[in-house]
Amino acid sequence: MTSVHDLSQAFKALSNPNRLQMYLELLQQRQTVVESGPACERCCGLTELMTKLNVGAPTVSHHVKELVNARLIRVERQGKYLTCYLNEDMRAALEGFFAKAK
Structure with a gap:
């Protein structure tokens, strides 16, 4: 269950234009993967x-750290590279928040 504090941290992180753009990019990657198959499993x-x-x-790196701290994404190291993945639980919580606001 996502708390009000968790949601406020997510909104705070997304209030920065670069972080919002990064999150939107990950959402777009997720959409592309869902439509075309599990090529990279919702990653960037x-x-x-x-x-x-x-x-x-x-x-x-700074923005990724903020998104991780807000539980919007998770990061995995693959060799010398880092890959970002959406936190599906937080994505669903944000979707639920906006669905209730309608």
């Missing part, structure tokens, strides 16, 4: 995010 690499956002590695 940090290099890909740096390229799409046109920001450096330290900036992306």
Whole structure:
């Protein structure tokens, strides 16, 4: 069960334009994977995010840390690369929040 505090942390993290864009990119990756099959299982690499956002590695790392702390994403190391995955529980909680607001 997601608490009001958890939701407020998620909204706080998403209030930054770069973090919001990163999260939207992961949502888009998720949508693409769902439509085309389990190619990468709802993931996005940090290099890909740096390229799409046109920001450096330290900036992306900072934003990733904030998204992880807000439980919006999780990160896995695969060799020397980090891959970001949506936290499906938080995505569902946000979806539920907005569904109730209608």
